[in-house]
Amino acid sequence: xxxxxxxxxxxFAPAIFGAAFVAALTADVITRLLTSQLPVFHVASAPTPxxxxxxxxxxxxxxxxxxxxxxxxSLLKTLELFARVRGWPATLNGVLVGAVVGLLGWxxxxxxxxxxxxxxxxxxxxxxxxxxxxxxxxxxGLTMISYGCGAPGGIFAPxxxxxxLLGLAVGQLAHLALPGAAVHPETFAVVGMAAYFxxxxxxxxxxxxxxxxxxxxxxxxxxxxxxxxxAYAVADFVMDRPIYxxxxxxxxxxxxxxxxxxxxxxxxxxxxxxxxxxxxxxREVALPDGxxxxxxxxxxxxxAPTADTRLEAGDRLTVVITPQAAEAWHVLxxxxxxxxxxx
Numbered sequence: 582x583x584x585x586x587x588x589x590x591x592x593f594a595p596a597i598f599g600a601a602f603v604a605a606l607t608a609d610v611i612t613r614l615l616t617s618q619l620p621v622f623h624v625a626s627a628p629t630p631x632x633x634x635x636x637x638x639x640x641x642x643x644x645x646x647x648x649x650x651x652x653x654x655s656l657l658k659t660l661e662l663f664a665r666v667r668g669w670p671a672t673l674n675g676v677l678v679g680a681v682v683g684l685l686g687w688x689x690x691x692x693x694x695x696x697x698x699x700x701x702x703x704x705x706x707x708x709x710x711x712x713x714x715x716x717x718x719x720x721x722g723l724t725m726i727s728y729g730c731g732a733p734g735g736i737f738a739p740x741x742x743x744x745x746l747l748g749l750a751v752g753q754l755a756h757l758a759l760p761g762a763a764v765h766p767e768t769f770a771v772v773g774m775a776a777y778f779x780x781x782x783x784x785x786x787x788x789x790x791x792x793x794x795x796x797x798x799x800x801x802x803x804x805x806x807x808x809x810x811x812a813y814a815v816a817d818f819v820m821d822r823p824i825y826x827x828x829x830x831x832x833x834x835x836x837x838x839x840x841x842x843x844x845x846x847x848x849x850x851x852x853x854x855x856x857x858x859x860x861x862x863x864r865e866v867a868l869p870d871g872x873x874x875x876x877x878x879x880x881x882x883x884x885a886p887t888a889d890t891r892l893e894a895g896d897r898l899t900v901v902i903t904p905q906a907a908e909a910w911h912v913l914x915x916x917x918x919x920x921x922x923x924x
Contacts, residue, residue, distance in 0.1 A: 584791070588784040588825065620797040622697075624704045624771060629800040634755075634762040635807055641751045641769060642776045642808035646815025648747065649780025652721070652740065653824045657831065659729030671731060678730040682723060692719055696742035703745040704796070706767035710753040717746045736824065740781055741774045748773015771798050772808045780812035783823035820851060820895060830914065845903045847875070848910070850917040854894045858916040864888040866916060871906030875899045
């Protein structure tokens with residue numbers, strides 16, 4: 582429910598709230614009836630971390646933010662690299678990647694799949710520190726090529742594995758340097774999953790609620806808040822697009838013609854540095870009829886734009902686009918994106 586409100590809809594309309602709440606509650610009850618009421622990940626109970634450990638969780642959040650941006654940009658770059666491959670059918674990319682992954686899985690079976698068994702090992706603190714970098718790079722690379730080749734799949738489970746590995750590494754290093762602040766390194770793995778999710782998806786509240794429900798770790802609420810918002814701040818500072826938004830924009834950009842809109846949609850665009858819209862007034866943007874600029878977020882402020890409002894780099898524009906104004910998507914995207922350097 583939080584994901585729908587924070588990431589997909591981005592507004593708390595009563596109808597959306599009620600529908601999402603009823604749907605999520607019904608699905609949860611049915612799942613518990615068919616399986617069990619145990620959490621997705623079983624984590625050994627640990628006491629609430631001391632307040633002196635909060636700077637370490639802050640550092641974990643900052644690191645998760647940096648690596649989350651690297652995840653997003655690497656994934657988009659991998660998609661572009663596969664798209665540029667010419668000379669054989671696109672399905673052959675999937676065949677080749679599948680063969681490589683299958684061969685690797687023959688020797689390292691736990692490297693494949695969604696990674697839940699691997700997460701279980703990490704959350705129980707049973708992975709040595711020396712093994713974590715190798716597992717992180719291996720899972721990171723497999724996620725890039727598996728998703729990048731165009732085969733149907735997702736990134737949600739893989740990013741949780743990477744976040745858990747990152748958190749455990751930070752927790753074990755902190756335990757070596759500050760034993761009193763990191764008595765239980767495995768708690769950092771729980772926080773690492775949420776922080777990495779917040780950096781990649783840019784939905785910190787969803788990440789906090791999600792990991793709390795999946796691990797039943799309510800005692801980690803304060804570290805989760807610190808780490809998730811630190812990770813979010815890093816990604817927001819470098820103006821990295823949330824991954825699902827970036828993937829949507831990429832799909833629309835690769836479509837021929839205009840997007841096929843059947844109903845009005847609400848979208849958000851960020852004015853990049855050196856973009857054509859930067860420095861222009863709203864009236865100079867000349868949006869097509871049927872496209873309305875609703876709000877403008879500048880830093881922590883939310884403004885109601887007028888015709889005389891001057892747009893600045895970093896402004897986040899929330900617009901509604903009706904079906905008859907589908908071409909507005911291209912106008913906004915071209916005006917908000919920075920021009921690419923040509924070599």
